[in-house]
Amino acid sequence: MNLNRPQRRGSGMPSSGERVRSTAERGVKEADELRRYVNGSADSCTVGMTGDIFINSNGDRESDYTLYDMDQATGVMEPVGTYVGSKQQFRLFDGVSVQWPGNRKTPPPDVPYCGFDGKAKHCEKNEVFQGMRVAVKPLNIKRLTLSRSVLMDLKQMRNSSHENLVRFIGMCPEEPHIVLFTEFCPRGNLRKLLENDRFSLDWNFRYSIVNDIVEGMSFIHDSSISYHGKLKSSNCVIDGHFVVKLTDFGLRSLILQDQRDQSPNPRSYFWASPEQLRERYPDMHGSQKGDVYSFAIILQEVVTRSEPYSTSSTDSDPEEILEKIRRGNIPPFRPEISSDACSVELLTLIHRCWAEDPSIRPSFAFIKVTLKQISREKSSGNFLDNLLNRMEQYASNLEHLVEEKTQAFLEEKKKSEELLYQILPRYVADQLRSGHHVQPETFESVTIYFSDIVGFTELSAESSPMEVIDLLNDLYITFDSIIENFDVYKVETIGDAYMVVSGLPIRNGINHAREIARMSLKLRDAIKLFKVRHRPKNVLQLRIGIHSGVCAAGVVGLKMPRYCLFGDTVNTASRMETTGEPMKIHMSPDTRTILKNFGTFSISLRGEVYLKGKGMIRTYWLEGEDLEKRAVYRRVKYKL
Numbered sequence: 001m002n003l004n005r006p007q008r009r010g011s012g013m014p015s016s017g018e019r020v021r022s023t024a025e026r027g028v029k030e031a032d033e034l035r036r037y038v039n040g041s042a043d044s045c046t047v048g049m050t051g052d053i054f055i056n057s058n059g060d061r062e063s064d065y066t067l068y069d070m071d072q073a074t075g076v077m078e079p080v081g082t083y084v085g086s087k088q089q090f091r092l093f094d095g096v097s098v099q100w101p102g103n104r105k106t107p108p109p110d111v112p113y114c115g116f117d118g119k120a121k122h123c124e125k126n127e128v129f130q131g132m133r134v135a136v137k138p139l140n141i142k143r144l145t146l147s148r149s150v151l152m153d154l155k156q157m158r159n160s161s162h163e164n165l166v167r168f169i170g171m172c173p174e175e176p177h178i179v180l181f182t183e184f185c186p187r188g189n190l191r192k193l194l195e196n197d198r199f200s201l202d203w204n205f206r207y208s209i210v211n212d213i214v215e216g217m218s219f220i221h222d223s224s225i226s227y228h229g230k231l232k233s234s235n236c237v238i239d240g241h242f243v244v245k246l247t248d249f250g251l252r253s254l255i256l257q258d259q260r261d262q263s264p265n266p267r268s269y270f271w272a273s274p275e276q277l278r279e280r281y282p283d284m285h286g287s288q289k290g291d292v293y294s295f296a297i298i299l300q301e302v303v304t305r306s307e308p309y310s311t312s313s314t315d316s317d318p319e320e321i322l323e324k325i326r327r328g329n330i331p332p333f334r335p336e337i338s339s340d341a342c343s344v345e346l347l348t349l350i351h352r353c354w355a356e357d358p359s360i361r362p363s364f365a366f367i368k369v370t371l372k373q374i375s376r377e378k379s380s381g382n383f384l385d386n387l388l389n390r391m392e393q394y395a396s397n398l399e400h401l402v403e404e405k406t407q408a409f410l411e412e413k414k415k416s417e418e419l420l421y422q423i424l425p426r427y428v429a430d431q432l433r434s435g436h437h438v439q440p441e442t443f444e445s446v447t448i449y450f451s452d453i454v455g456f457t458e459l460s461a462e463s464s465p466m467e468v469i470d471l472l473n474d475l476y477i478t479f480d481s482i483i484e485n486f487d488v489y490k491v492e493t494i495g496d497a498y499m500v501v502s503g504l505p506i507r508n509g510i511n512h513a514r515e516i517a518r519m520s521l522k523l524r525d526a527i528k529l530f531k532v533r534h535r536p537k538n539v540l541q542l543r544i545g546i547h548s549g550v551c552a553a554g555v556v557g558l559k560m561p562r563y564c565l566f567g568d569t570v571n572t573a574s575r576m577e578t579t580g581e582p583m584k585i586h587m588s589p590d591t592r593t594i595l596k597n598f599g600t601f602s603i604s605l606r607g608e609v610y611l612k613g614k615g616m617i618r619t620y621w622l623e624g625e626d627l628e629k630r631a632v633y634r635r636v637k638y639k640l
């Protein structure tokens with residue numbers, strides 16, 4: 001058995017596992033022998049547990065894949081195609097349509113349009129020359145012969161001037177960097193314009209594109225240039241006023257010296273006529289009839305807005321497509337255009353232009369007259385009207401684009417604003433956003449809240465870090481949803497400690513004590529119902545301390561700005577928490593004095609407590625709020 005020949009299923013070839021076992025049994029003494037065995041697997045196909053295992057000539061496995069697509073209606077992933085590793089072929093199942101990203105009709109290319117480095121030969125290059133932007137086309141000429149015919153061609157190019165031809169600017173003759181410079185058309189080529197789904201193209205616009213090409217081609221055919229030879233959508237470029245201009249014509253004696261690309265992209269020959277394709281060097285066998293054929297392929301692109309042959313249900317291999325065209329089947333192999341894509345007259349014209357027999361193909365003079373008749377009902381034919389129409393459509397396309405971009409920008413802005421509001425108090429964030437400096441400020445009276453989870457250190461020692469994170473996350477989501485109902489600002493959370501303030505950055509009279517008191521009561525109630533995910537039986541307990549007094553606040557830091565509070569009030573509030581008791585709200589006499597003004601809170605004396613730095617002070621427990629009294633208070637206040 002010849003192991004180098006691809007083997008098929010059931011050929012009796014051992015699987016890779018068996019191969020390794022037999023190698024081991026025979027005892028591999030020499031590295032060469034092992035290499036021989038490994039090489040023996042190359043280009044082979046064997047049966048594995050998951051199906052055929054194909055090993056390529058490199059010794060690597062080529063896997064098979066199934067492509068799934070989400071059914072838009074049901075949301076279910078359905079298989080839509082397969083990639084056969086052994087043939088390196090992708091095939092879509094019959095009758096399925098796939099939602100390719102970016103509204104593509106075909107799978108995305110293996111290589112990006114301009115290559116992975118953006119330097120692909122077929123991609124536009126431009127430079128600024130004498131203050132003017134010019135298109136740059138490098139030629140692969142090692143030794144330039146400036147023969148008489150080259151000089152004549154250059155002169156001819158300098159003298160060719162037409163609205164629909166790009167202006168020839170000059171050539172850099174320095175070997176080996178021979179470069180041609182032409183007028184730069186900023187709106188890219190026709191292929192890109194047609195591919196751009198966001199660009200709506202009505203028939204008026206389409207006819208004016210086609211008309212520009214016909215005008216340019218008529219000029220070339222009537223001039224000493226005689227024919228284009230490489231007419232295709234990438235050689236139709238669009239200027240700032242949406243006028244289509246032809247490029248890459250003429251200079252044939254110079255292009256002859258260009259060392260042809262060793263492996264040209266076969267797709268670039270989709271515009272070449274069958275008689276050109278039958279020649280060894282198609283580029284050198286252009287003709288007027290060949291141009292008419294190329295024009296028909298462009299017409300098909302304009303009508304369908306798709307690349308030639310991209311909608312053909314038959315093979316999508318470009319080499320095979322070219323072979324079919326070369327063969328000249330009956331009927332000849334051409335791109336598909338559905339009968340309802342355009343008028344019958346236009347379809348007939350396209351078919352005549354890409355006729356197999358060049359003598360049947362019409363001249364551009366005939367095409368011009370025919371197109372005028374076809375487009376008469378649709379377009380006014382008046383140049384100014386057409387131009388205005390194009391600009392109008394361009395403007396509406398732009399408006400649509402601007403609207404979309406503005407929407408996306410506003411959404412991003414909203415997201416970043418929300419992020420900022422989470423980091424800084426809204427008032428401070430707004431000040432910073434409008435470019436104002438936020439001065440540090442002293443607030444005569446605020447109330448600060450501190451809380452801590454009793455036994456958190458022990459609990460976290462017995463839990464995994466992920467469990468602790470989940471616990472704190474759940475807890476703070478619960479807390480945050482409560483505090484947003486009060487006029488308070490969450491200053492920070494450090495581990496299980498939670499710090500909240502009221503009365504800054506916007507002063508609220510004496511309400512800060514009431515806001516913090518009510519919030520404390522709500523948080524104490526909430527913790528009773530809180531469930532620890534990994535310990536559902538555990539009930540958490542909160543220790544809360546509150547204190548009121550003077551406090552300074554300001555934004556510190558530039559890179560990660562924080563709104564920080566400073567002063568003795570902060571320390572005292574924190575000590576009120578540490579000296580408190582589980583599930584109790586420990587309150588300083590200062591907060592109690594303010595709360596008394598509201599007359600709705602029930603407060604009890606805790607007694608004398610030693611506070612570091614302050615000595616013995618009399619402190620209180622906040623027990624609750626009398627809702628009856630609260631209602632009365634409200635009625636009195638609002639004279640209800």
Ligand SMILES: Nc1nc2c(ncn2[C@@H]2O[C@H](COP(=O)(O)OP(=O)(O)OP(=O)(O)O)[C@@H](O)[C@H]2O)c(=O)[nH]1
Pocket residue numbers: 121122123124125135137166182183184185186187188189230233234235236237238247248268
């Ligand atoms: N935007 C813009 N693109 C241009 C201009 N001239 C050429 N291009 C684009 O530049 C890319 C590279 O051009 P070429 O090197 O001529 O390659 P090609 O047109 O794909 O193929 P050939 O003409 O057959 O060599 C193509 O996509 C052209 O459409 C121009 O004036 N403006």
Ligand SMILES: [Mg+2]
Pocket residue numbers: 234235247248
């Ligand atoms: Mg070109």
